[in-house]
Amino acid sequence: MKAPTINLNGDSKQTLADETMRALEAISSAINAINGMTINGRNYPGDRAGHVQAVNDFGRIYSGLRAIGEELQAYYIDIVDQ
Numbered sequence: 001m002k003a004p005t006i007n008l009n010g011d012s013k014q015t016l017a018d019e020t021m022r023a024l025e026a027i028s029s030a031i032n033a034i035n036g037m038t039i040n041g042r043n044y045p046g047d048r049a050g051h052v053q054a055v056n057d058f059g060r061i062y063s064g065l066r067a068i069g070e071e072l073q074a075y076y077i078d079i080v081d082q
Contacts, residue, residue, distance in 0.1 A: 001075045013079060016079045023072055024076060027065055031066065034058060034065065039055050
């Protein structure tokens with residue numbers, strides 16, 4: 001993500017940093033929630049393929065959230081380093 005250029009006509013550095021930090025905290029909460037979910041084969045009785053798909057789906061979602069978090073973190077750093 002391209003970080004904005006801090007300037008007198010735009011939002012303050014603090015506002016941009018605070019907004020980004022809230023987004024980072026939300027991503028962190030989502031990652032923690034995903035980690036706390038049970039993807040147990042017993043929840044897919046007689047459906048091994050469904051269980052495997054669920055495991056893969058959760059892995060994909062987790063990886064996506066981590067990637068978003070990493071992008072937001074770099075964006076945050078770009079803001080606060082200005």
